[in-house]
Amino acid sequence: MLAHLPLGSGREFDRIRAIVEALGPAAEGIGDDCAVLPVGGVTLAVSTDVSVEGVHFRRDWLSMEEVGFRATASALSDLAAMGADAAGVLVALVLPRASANGDVTAVMRGAADAAVQAGTCIVGGDLSSGPAWSVGVTVLGTCGRAVMRAGARAGDGVWVSGALGGARAALTALERGTDPGDARAAFARPPLRLALGRWLARHGATAMLDLSDGLAGDARHLAAASAVRLDLDLDRLPLGPGVAQAAALAGMAPARFAALGGEDYELLVTFPTAFGDADAARCIAETGVPLARIGTVQAGQGVQLLLGGQPLQLPGFDHFA
Secondary structure: OOOOOOOOOOHHHHHHHHHHHHHHHHOOOOOOOOEEEEEOOEEEEEEEEEEEEOOOEOOOOOOHHHHHHHHHHHHHHHHHHHOEEEEEEEEEEEEOOOOOHHHHHHHHHHHHHHHHHOOOOEEEEEEEEOOOOEEEEEEEEEEOOOOOHHHOOOOOEEEEEOOEOHHHHHHHHHHHOOOOHHHHHHHHOOOOOHHHHHHHHHOOOOEEEEOOOOHHHHHHHHHHHHOOEEEEEHHHOOEOOOHHHHHHHHOOOHHHHHHHOOOOOOEEEEEOOOOOHHHHHHHHHHHOOOEEEEEEEEOOOEEEEEEOOEEEOOOOOOOOO
16 A cells, blocks of 8 residues: 655645545555556556636636636646656536636637647546536646655755746736736746656656645645755745746745745756756756756755745645635
C-alpha cells in the first residue's frame, strides 16, 4: 500500500487529514499533486480539480472561453508537477438551467484549447444543472519517472520556474475595477508547464509541486512531505508583470506580494547541488522557461522565509480560513 504524504498546515489540509483518517484502508497514496498508479507496465498519473463561480472566477472578469481554459490549465498543472505527459482530459460542467448553449460551447472551446496546447484532447465528461457555474476537470497522464513531493534532501537547491505574482496583480486590479494590463494573461490564461516538468524530471529533480496556493503556503507542503526545512530568500523571486505597481498600491514589498499570490501555476522544484546556473541556462534554451534558484533545503522542518535578510512569516491561501 502507498503511504499518505504528510501535509502542511491549514484548515483545508486539516480536513484532508480528517478524510484520510475516516477512510482508513479505503484511501491510498493521498497527498501529492496526482495519484500515481502502476497499470500494465505504465505509470498512470491522475488528478482532478474544480473551479467554482464566485470562488475561482467571475464571469464579469473572464470570458467563458477563459473560464474553460483556466480551469483546465489548473488541472493540467498537477501533471506538470509530476513530470507527466498528458493523455486525456475529462470536463464535468454544472451550469444554471437558463445558461445559453453558446456559453457551454465557449467553456468547452477554452478547455479544448488548453488540452491541445498540452498535447492531448477532451475525452469525456459530464453535464448537470445547478445554482452556479462549476467546471470540474480530471486529467490523465503517464510518467516516465514521477517526481513526488517527498524527494528533497538536505543540501539540495530550491528553484522556481517562470515568474510569480502576476495572477495576484491581475486579481487585485480586477477587484478594484481597473485594467490589469499585461498581468491579465497570467490570471486568465495561466502558463502550461508540462514540457518543463518533463525536462526537470529527466534532469534529476528530486521533488516538485505546482504553485497554486502561493509560494508561502505550497512550500510548506513540499517541506512536510520531504521531512526537511526549506530556506527561501524572497529577494531572489522572479516577479511577474504588474507586481511592482500592485505591491506599491498594497503598501508592501513586491517580493512579499508575489510570495502571497496564488494561481501562478509555476513549478517549485529541488535539485542536487550539482544542478547550477549552466543547467538553468540549458533549461531556458530547451524549454523557453527560465529557472531561478531561490533557496536551499536544510535538515529540519517547515519553511524559513527571508526578505531583506530578515525572517518573515507569511500565510498561504486556505479555502477554509
